[in-house]
Amino acid sequence: xxxxxxxxxxxxxxxxxxxxxxxxxxxxxxxxxxxxxxxxxxxxxxxxxxxxxxxxxxxxxxxxxxxxxxxxxxxxxxxxxxxxxxxxxxxxxxxxxxxxxxxxxxxxxxxxxxxxxxxxxxxxxxxxxxxxxxxxxxxxxxxxxxxxxxxxxxxxxxxxxxxxxxxxxxxxxxxxxxxxxxxxxxxxxxxxxxxxxxxxxxxxxxxxxxxxxxxxxxxxxxxxxxxxxxxxxxxxxxxxxxxxxxxxxxxxxxxxxxxxxxxxxxxxxxxxxxxxxxxxxxxxxxxxxxxxxxxxxxxxxxxxxxxxxxxxxxxxxxxxxxxxxxxxxxxxxxxxxxxxxxxxxxxxxxxxxxxxxxxxxxxxxxxxxxxxxxxxxxxxxxxxxxxxxxxxxxxxxxxxxxxxxxxxxxxxxxxxxxxxxxxxxxxxxxxxxxxxxxxxxxxxxxxxxxxxxxx
Numbered sequence: 001x002x003x004x005x006x007x008x009x010x011x012x013x014x015x016x017x018x019x020x021x022x023x024x025x026x027x028x029x030x031x032x033x034x035x036x037x038x039x040x041x042x043x044x045x046x047x048x049x050x051x052x053x054x055x056x057x058x059x060x061x062x063x064x065x066x067x068x069x070x071x072x073x074x075x076x077x078x079x080x081x082x083x084x085x086x087x088x089x090x091x092x093x094x095x096x097x098x099x100x101x102x103x104x105x106x107x108x109x110x111x112x113x114x115x116x117x118x119x120x121x122x123x124x125x126x127x128x129x130x131x132x133x134x135x136x137x138x139x140x141x142x143x144x145x146x147x148x149x150x151x152x153x154x155x156x157x158x159x160x161x162x163x164x165x166x167x168x169x170x171x172x173x174x175x176x177x178x179x180x181x182x183x184x185x186x187x188x189x190x191x192x193x194x195x196x197x198x199x200x201x202x203x204x205x206x207x208x209x210x211x212x213x214x215x216x217x218x219x220x221x222x223x224x225x226x227x228x229x230x231x232x233x234x235x236x237x238x239x240x241x242x243x244x245x246x247x248x249x250x251x252x253x254x255x256x257x258x259x260x261x262x263x264x265x266x267x268x269x270x271x272x273x274x275x276x277x278x279x280x281x282x283x284x285x286x287x288x289x290x291x292x293x294x295x296x297x298x299x300x301x302x303x304x305x306x307x308x309x310x311x312x313x314x315x316x317x318x319x320x321x322x323x324x325x326x327x328x329x330x331x332x333x334x335x336x337x338x339x340x341x342x343x344x345x346x347x348x349x350x351x352x353x354x355x356x357x358x359x360x361x362x363x364x365x366x367x368x369x370x371x372x373x374x375x376x377x378x379x380x381x382x383x384x385x386x387x388x389x390x391x392x393x394x395x396x397x398x399x400x401x402x403x404x405x406x407x408x409x410x411x412x413x414x415x416x417x418x419x420x421x422x423x424x425x426x427x428x429x430x431x432x433x434x435x436x437x438x439x440x441x442x443x444x445x446x447x448x449x450x451x452x453x454x455x
Contacts, residue, residue: 006107006110009106010071011071020061021099023058033055033056034052047087048090051091054066054094058098066094067099067100088107088111089161093160093161099122101119102120113171114174116140116141116142117142120143121143121144122145122151124147127145127146130159130189130193131187131189132144132145132159132185132186133184134170135182136181136182136183140174146159162212166212168215168216169209169411172411178416182420182422184418184421190325195421200325200328200350200352202346202350202351205421207417207418209414210407211328214329215404218404219403220332220333220336227313230310234316236314237314237315238315238316239277240278241278241315241318242312243281243318244281244282244283245321246282246323247263247285249323250347255288263282264371265280265344265371266302267302275375275379278375282302283303284306313338313339315337318341319367335363335364335395337396340381341364341395342364342374342378342381343365344368345367347369353414353432361391362391363394364395414432418433
């Protein structure tokens with residue numbers, strides 16, 4: 001579909017919808033929309049204000065008026081929508097909330113140059129928040145069904161955006177000669193909620209595929225290019241283990257920020273600051289809205305300046321630790337630096353699609369979940385510099401091999417297995433969608449692991 005056809009569709013609102021599903025903004029979401037319409041948000045644009053007014057009309061039940069306003073804004077900003085991803089997602093959200101689902105489908109088809117038609121559905125009996133049901137018909141047509149809860153959930157834009165970012169993988173599968181028909185659930189949050197396709201999980205009936213950050217960045221193409229064009233000699237790298245990140249992850253209770261594993265890492269770094277071996281700190285407070293808690297974290301002494309990934313190559317060692325799930329872009333980008341990664345064992349055993357290629361003491365260094373051995377292992381790497389360099393090179397070789405083209409191709413049999421599994425066809429399917437001939441292996445234990453323990 002061309003942009004001209006998209007504009008024509010926007011000019012012709014459907015008259016077949018008789019019952020719109022209600023939109024009920026949360027208090028925080030409504031306040032944010034009102035601030036935008038009143039010009040109280042300094043970062044909002046005239047377009048943001050226009051769309052916020054339309055979204056408030058949806059809550060009032062004036063869907064026809066909202067659709068007309070959004071369509072007019074779309075016509076006025078078509079070029080920006082085509083060129084700016086944020087503008088595109090703003091319109092995608094607005095059309096979705098106003099239930100112009102034909103426009104949502106058409107925008108996705110146009111953006112991703114899909115050959116076969118798709119339909120976006122919104123149902124009260126849908127799969128639940130954080131998930132979408134993906135159906136492929138024998139004709140090749142695809143349907144994506146959301147639960148109506150996302151019209152009332154704060155993260156509704158996130159779910160829709162995650163689907164858009166994943167569409168290159170979906171399109172790649174659709175063009176495969178081995179594609180299946182039927183329906184499968186796609187988990188679009190950090191970890192799985194229901195059996196089906198997922199980005200990160202530990203249960204065998206969750207079929208692991210490349211996450212939407214890997215897909216939407218073409219396998220972190222920019223990072224690969226930058227590190228390749230701006231190498232830093234091993235001898236010039238700082239002999240320090242680096243970590244920066246946000247306050248995500250599982251905690252004992254809502255406000256117990258001290259129970260976060262990432263906070264414990266930063267406390268460990270502060271305790272051993274005088275060794276000069278480790279530099280770990282919180283660079284962003286996330287998932288805490290209580291201002292008192294935010295102030296406590298800010299005053300804890302655990303906050304550190306943000307360090308851009310372009311600077312990571314200047315450090316000899318990196319630490320990887322889970323947040324809400326595995327650290328998606330963090331681990332791959334750290335491996336790409338060519339510096340060894342000390343990976344803290346996932347407390348919940350979370351995995352991503354390529355974790356069967358992570359070999360302890362070969363292309364990364366394993367660290368106990370309680371981090372009791374972290375400082376000793378950093379010191380060991382510093383004292384065995386040549387081995388640390390070789391280990392980092394092997395980590396980079398793994399990350400380099402995980403190319404965008406290769407991983408999309410390797411996702412095809414996993415997606416096929418998920419479709420078949422959803423129909424009860426489990427023969428030949430191993431954990432996480434691998435065939436019985438390609439099991440999720442237990443990685444070999446290189447001799448260096450024994451050498452570390454003896455030294």
